[in-house]
Amino acid sequence: MHVSHMAKKGFWIGKLVGLGALVLTTLASCTTAPETGRSQFILISEAQGLQLGADAYRQIKSQKKISRDRRYTEPVVRVGSRIAAISPRPNYKWEFTVFEDETPNAFALPGGKVGVHTGLFKVAKNDAQLATVLAHEVAHAIARHGEERMSSQMAVGVGVGVAGAATGINPNVLAQAATLGVVLPFSRTQESEADAIGLRYMARAGFDPRQSIPLWQNFAKYGGDRPPEFLSTHPSPGSRIQNLQRLMPQALEEYNKSPYRNR
Ligand SMILES: [Zn+2]
16 A cells, blocks of 8 residues: 555656656747747757857867958958848857858858858859848858757657756757757758748848849759759759749838848
8 A cells, every 4th residue: 555655656756747847848849930930849048059059160160171361251241240230139149251162052050150161152143142141041040940950859869858858958969969960951941941031131131132033043053963062951943932032022121121221
């Protein structure tokens, strides 16, 4: 009787702990993406994301050759900073670094760390086209797509990650998820979302959103038979342009009232 009572008590304690973990997990995942309002599953706090992004960025900067060519660094920093300033997180420690790499590509890490390849200038022919790519990357960072991606990895890695979320995440699991998070491509949903958010951000920062269409067309042209890496993980050029055209009237409205136009 006594033993079974204890067992029963244990069972209920287990239930309660389980419930607590569930509540915590729900809190942790109760996040919505900016502009689109899509609900997201994110187990990593904003502070943890900032730390992971900064660490990964430092590592990439120590491994890849950084360009000091002002023809590239000047527009990337100027255009990137203008977009970061109108974003909902102007106080992130934004960094825009140009890497010597001929592939037309760019990337974003959590917390506002952006990288641009010199090869991007083969397809981005003016400030507004460069702004298209930078706003897309800023959108990935603001919408916390990296943390979202890591969270799915953690959920797989630690069996839904409930224990991890409740007790503070095991640093090893986190490190592993972070590595995978940097390596793995974003999902199609995240890419389309970054396009949609990025289009608004570039317009708000005073860059003509209509330039996003020739930019993605240039990307498609450059691709030939083997599309560049940036395109291969992104929506097909056709559906991407259709999507942008659908969002264009609203973006143009934002562009027309932007105080930063023609700067
Ligand atoms: Zn992207």
